[in-house]
Amino acid sequence: MERSQLLRQVAHQRQTLFDEGLLDEQFAQLEELQDRTNPNFVEEIVTTYYQDTSRLILNIEQELERRPLDYGRLDGYMYQFKGSSTSFGAKKVKAECSLFREYCRAGNGEGCMRTFQQLKREYATLKRKLEAYFQLARQARLTQTASRPGMCDREYQVLFLCFKVYSKAQLEKLITGLVGSVLDQSYLCRPQQNLQPSNWARFEIILGQFFSSPTFIGHRRAFRQVFGLVLPYAPL
Amino acid sequence: MGAAVDHVSPMGMSGGSGQRFSCKNKLTALVVDNGGVCQAIQTAILRSYGVETEAVETGEAAVELIASGATFNLIIIEMLLPFMNGPETAKQIRAMGAQSKILGITAFFDERDQQEFLAAGADKYIEKPLSPEIVIPIIRKLDN
Numbered sequence: 001m002e003r004s005q006l007l008r009q010v011a012h013q014r015q016t017l018f019d020e021g022l023l024d025e026q027f028a029q030l031e032e033l034q035d036r037t038n039p040n041f042v043e044e045i046v047t048t049y050y051q052d053t054s055r056l057i058l059n060i061e062q063e064l065e066r067r068p069l070d071y072g073r074l075d076g077y078m079y080q081f082k083g084s085s086t087s088f089g090a091k092k093v094k095a096e097c098s099l100f101r102e103y104c105r106a107g108n109g110e111g112c113m114r115t116f117q118q119l120k121r122e123y124a125t126l127k128r129k130l131e132a133y134f135q136l137a138r139q140a141r142l143t144q145t146a147s148r149p150g151m152c153d154r155e156y157q158v159l160f161l162c163f164k165v166y167s168k169a170q171l172e173k174l175i176t177g178l179v180g181s182v183l184d185q186s187y188l189c190r191p192q193q194n195l196q197p198s199n200w201a202r203f204e205i206i207l208g209q210f211f212s213s214p215t216f217i218g219h220r221r222a223f224r225q226v227f228g229l230v231l232p233y234a235p236l
Numbered sequence: 237m238g239a240a241v242d243h244v245s246p247m248g249m250s251g252g253s254g255q256r257f258s259c260k261n262k263l264t265a266l267v268v269d270n271g272g273v274c275q276a277i278q279t280a281i282l283r284s285y286g287v288e289t290e291a292v293e294t295g296e297a298a299v300e301l302i303a304s305g306a307t308f309n310l311i312i313i314e315m316l317l318p319f320m321n322g323p324e325t326a327k328q329i330r331a332m333g334a335q336s337k338i339l340g341i342t343a344f345f346d347e348r349d350q351q352e353f354l355a356a357g358a359d360k361y362i363e364k365p366l367s368p369e370i371v372i373p374i375i376r377k378l379d380n
Contacts, residue, residue, distance in 0.1 A: 033280045045277060087278075087364055
């Protein structure tokens with residue numbers, strides 16, 4: 001699949017998770033915590049979330065089979081479930097946790113069981129769609145790596161060329177051209193869609209600093225950062 | 237200008253005004269939470285703001301750490317911990333003379349729990365998740 005098409009699909013699939021109410025803003029906050037020093041943060045959190053919640057589901061299932069129901073224990077398990085789901089950003093699952101707890105506090109066993117079945121359905125849907133999304137995202141990353149062998153080398157070659165040959169004016173023109181060509185690409189209908197929000201804002205800050213930097217070292221550092229952010233999205 | 241670029245937070249978390257936020261001074265925090273996801277996320281959030289953060293799973297472990305001499309500017313304590321609950325943990329930490337800012341955190345807001353936590357010495361009590369709107373003002377205040 002063409003890379004631009006893949007990127008569009010990844011962005012669309014991600015947006016669907018939010019539009020369908022499966023995830024909320026908290027998940028977007030987690031994505032912002034992921035960067036080059038912590039490149040697998042989101043998937044690690046997802047794994048931990050599955051570990052925490054699958055254990056809790058098992059515990060709750062066992063409790064719901066006991067008679068009489070121990071509402072205190074059920075309440076405790078659901079408290080943990082809600083805490084994890086809230087921190088993760090699992091919106092629909094979190095809502096079912098709250099509903100379950102209300103039935104628990106009312107001593108309504110049937111309500112608890114019914115809500116728990118719905119919770120498991122929402123959880124299974126979230127898990128399925130997240131796994132599909134991450135699989136596609138991994139595919140897109142592999143495509144990026146495969147299509148850009150020696151990206152670091154190329155970056156340094158360009159840097160070397162630029163700072164050996166180009167004046168500040170020529171560097172400004174180069175960066176403006178590079179940014180322009182990225183923004184003009186038809187597959188980037190909204191540039192922000194394919195860049196992490198934090199990266200896009202950072203990109204603008206760095207550009208601003210580059211154009212106002214009085215020092216050569218400031219130029220080089222800013223240029224490198226701009227290049228690192230923009231290059232993955234530049235045309236092949 | 238190059239120095240200004242260096243001070244931009246690598247995690248890029250923004251807070252309220254849209255500016256990148258990272259603490260200027262060395263700040264330390266302790267997260268006390270037995271939930272794997274919650275602990276990992278709270279730790280990552282604080283570290284993204286430049287706060288050196290440790291994490292433990294129980295109130296006893298937190299008390300032991302502080303009794304051993306460790307000091308923290310900020311301590312975030314989950315309400316429902318195994319054995320020693322959040323308020324009891326806060327009480328013991330305060331009894332040792334710790335001046336840390338203590339933030340009680342819970343999955344379900346409850347007024348009685350809030351009163352219990354605050355009476356035990358917590359400075360604030362919030363419902364999860366730990367959001368930039370809550371944390372950044374606290375860190376800013378500690379940083380200044």
